[in-house]
Amino acid sequence: xxxxxxxxxxxxxxxxxxxxxxxxxxxxxxxxxxxxxxxxxxxxxxxxxxxxxxxxxxxxxxxx
Numbered sequence: 001x002x003x004x005x006x007x008x009x010x011x012x013x014x015x016x017x018x019x020x021x022x023x024x025x026x027x028x029x030x031x032x033x034x035x036x037x038x039x040x041x042x043x044x045x046x047x048x049x050x051x052x053x054x055x056x057x058x059x060x061x062x063x064x
Contacts, residue, residue, distance in 0.1 A: 001029045006037040010047060010062040017059035019052065 009027060010018070020038055024031040038060055041047045049058045 001027070001033045001037070003037040003040050005029075006034060007041060007046060007062070010060065014062045017050075017061050019057060019059060023060070 005027060006023060009023060018026075020031055020034045023038075024034045027034070038047070038049075038058075042049055046063055047060055048063045049060050051057070052059055
C-alpha cells in the first residue's frame with residue numbers, strides 16, 4: 001500500500017472530502033499506512049487538506 005493507491009482513490013472521488021479513516025476503510029488498509037501516505041502527498045501539493053476542527057483530524061481531497 002502506498003501513496004499511489006491513496007492518490008488514485010482521491011482522484012476517483014475528487015468531488016468529496018475524506019478523512020484518513022474514510023480512506024482507510026474504503027481501501028481496506030491500516031489507518032497508519034494511509035496517514036503516512038497522506039503526509040507525503042501533502043508535501044507534493046497534489047492534494048488539498050483542511051482541519052476538521054478536531055485535534056489532528058483533517059479532510060483531504062485531490063487538488064483539481
